[in-house]
Amino acid sequence: MKKILLYILLSLSVFSYAQEKKFKVILDAGHGGKDPGAQKNGCIEKLIALDVVLRIGKILEAYPEFDIKYTRTTDVFIPLKDRAKMANDFEADLFVSVHCNSSVSPKPYGAMTLVMGLSRAGMNFEIAKAENAVISLEENYKEKYEGFDPNNPNTQIGLRIMQEETLMQSIDFASSVQSYFKNSLQRKDLGMHQQPLWVLDATVMPGVLIELGFLSNLEESRYMKSEEGKSNYSQIIARSIIEYKNNLKGTNTIPNTLDIKEPIIIEPEVVVVTSDSSTVANSTTIEAVPAGSGYKVQISFSAKKLELIPENFNGLNNITVAEINGGYKYYYGEGSMEICKKLLAEAKLKGYKSAFIVESK
Ligand SMILES: [Zn+2]
Incomplete structure (x- = not known):
């Protein structure tokens, strides 16, 4: 006391x-x-x-x-x-x-x-x-x-x-x-x-x-x-x-870099919906991402299904989504590691501070 x-x-x-x-x-x-x-x-x-x-x-x-x-x-x-x-x-x-x-x-x-x-x-x-x-x-x-x-x-x-x-x-x-x-x-x-x-x-x-x-x-x-x-x-x-x-x-202790592994979740089928195909209202084309096409930038995970339009993603274009266990992972762009590093920097600038690069399966 x-x-x-x-x-x-x-x-x-x-x-x-x-x-x-x-x-x-x-x-x-x-x-x-x-x-x-x-x-x-x-x-x-x-x-x-x-x-x-x-x-x-x-x-x-x-x-x-x-x-x-x-x-x-x-x-x-x-x-x-x-x-x-x-x-x-x-x-x-x-x-x-x-x-x-x-x-x-x-x-x-x-x-x-x-x-x-x-x-x-x-x-x-x-x-x-x-x-x-x-x-x-x-x-x-x-x-x-x-x-x-x-x-x-x-x-x-x-x-x-x-x-x-x-x-x-x-x-x-x-x-x-x-x-x-x-x-x-x-x-x-x-x-x-x-x-x-x-x-x-x-x-x-x-x-x-x-x-x-x-x-x-x-x-x-x-x-x-x-x-x-x-x-x-x-x-x-x-x-x-x-x-x-x-x-x-007002100090600046630099935190260790995160060593985060993808969560161990038994993932059901992954459905990838691309934004490019959303021109037809309420119609989404489901297509598989080509195997071995490199990397993509995961920007968020949400329980909500969002329409893949820039307004929903702080202005970012070219968003894809994967449905996992009733939630949705949203990705920005896709390509080589080099391309994805640029995309990652862009996503962070747009406010996705915790975005990170993942391999696209
Ligand atoms: Zn308790």
């Missing part, structure tokens, strides 16, 4: 100090020990969450500007309120909790992130206030906390402002994670949600809870359990954390 206060005082009064100190991230693997979380298709949530969290930490620990702490590094049970307390005691700059989703139906799949619920936006403030009120019972508290008075309305306003800022920062981070899930990992984007969650509400720093995917969906559970899946998830989350820190601190 003392540390929460010191954190608040430091961030309010000694701003420059905050820029020099390490960026503290607390990584929280959901569940653990007697609480396994979701168990479906031979997967146990607590184990996947821990595996992914340890990988995220390993990536970030390579950067000296990060200070990483874990709520657990083994399969142990930790009550929610202890997780929040650990984050607060650590004076973390960001709280990242990793979970897996599950549903009674095997159908739903996709990734989502949760941030603190708006409906209880005053929650942290109340907790912080209640915690701080105890200070006045401590000996010499006036000297210890340099005149900090938990009952002073100005102090409370300070807490409330931080509250709103942390929510906005949480939303920033969550939307970055979602966009990576969607564009780089080609996961179905279930979006960012605001939901009251004790573990998030009780932390005083920006925090998100990431649901990697649905263990109840066979294909997604296979992906989550696979080496590639876990490696991809952790790289994406680590990268989002680095970028979040860079944006916040």
Whole structure:
């Protein structure tokens, strides 16, 4: 509790100090020990969450500007309120909790992130206030906390402002994670949600809870359990954390290049529709891409089927689509690696920042 206060005082009064100190991230693997979380298709949530969290930490620990702490590094049970307390005691700059989703139906799949619920936006403030009120019972508290008075309305306003800022920062981070899930990992984007969650509400720093995917969906559970899946998830989350820190601190830590492999998904027949043939309204010609014709640039993956017109693709022409597992991969152009590098640069300029080159089969 003392540390929460010191954190608040430091961030309010000694701003420059905050820029020099390490960026503290607390990584929280959901569940653990007697609480396994979701168990479906031979997967146990607590184990996947821990595996992914340890990988995220390993990536970030390579950067000296990060200070990483874990709520657990083994399969142990930790009550929610202890997780929040650990984050607060650590004076973390960001709280990242990793979970897996599950549903009674095997159908739903996709990734989502949760941030603190708006409906209880005053929650942290109340907790912080209640915690701080105890200070006045401590000996010499006036000297210890340099005149900090938990009952002073100005102090409370300070807490409330931080509250709103942390929510906005949480939303920033969550939307970055979602966009990576969607564009780089080609996961179905279930979006960012605001939901009251004790573990998030009780932390005083920006925090998100990431649901990697649905263990109840066979294909997604296979992906989550696979080496590639876990490696991809952790790289994406680590990268989002680095970028979040860079944006916040105005520094520029260069993230490792992503080593993302195509998701292991049992793909049904791939149907390629070319935009060139869409001149006839509502009629699309289905044709196979000639084998060995080289490469193409994947610009996005979407659950929605879009008409292949430039207006739908930030002005890009020559878009093709492949239908995979009920989702649609959109590609820009096709040709040799050299041509595709140019196309890739063009696509990025048009706003497809996570576009990448794939072999055209
Ligand atoms: Zn969970």
